[in-house]
Amino acid sequence: MREKFNKFMYGRYGNDELNQFLFKLVIGSLIISLFTKGVRYISDIFYYISICLAFSVYFRMFSKNLSKRYKERDSFLQYSSKFKTKQSQKKLYAFFKCPSCKQKVRVPKGKGKISIHCPKCNVDFIKKS
Ligand SMILES: [Zn+2]
Structure with a gap:
């Protein structure tokens, strides 16, 4: 059984960080769909979203187009690390827009006026x- 599986997975992409992230989204949308059960459309929409996401997880896992999958993974990792630094900056800095030119200005947080x-x-x- 395991050998058969290994043979099947040979040359296929398998799992990566993006798939793990997508899988969390699948679970998340399923939970939302469960909790909104009875709410028209919303429950269905999240159910279909989770199915589409699950489909893309499996599609990526069994894909043989490795270079394309690696590219997706790279851009995902880039994006998520950008997001993480932004989140950590939010703890340390406050961001304001200049009232005259709309330029974003970063200042240390918690300094009062x-x-x-x-x-x-x-x-x-x-x-x-
Ligand atoms: Zn300005």
Whole structure:
């Protein structure tokens, strides 16, 4: 049985971080669908989403187009690491938009009322961080 499976999986992509992430989404949408049972459309929509996601997990797992799968994995890892640094920055910094030029300005969090200097247009504005 195991040998047969190994033979079947030979040359196929298998599992990776993106699939694990997708699988979590499958479980998540299934749970939402269960909890919204009886709510018209919403429950069905999440049910179909979970089926589509499960399908793409299996599709990627059994895919023989390895280079394409590796590319997907790379862009997923890049995106998720960007997201993670953003999340950790959110703990340390507060972000404000300059009122005159809309430039995003980053300041340390928890300093109370501070005067922020926009590096782009040199306007000063006061915010609570
Ligand atoms: Zn500005």
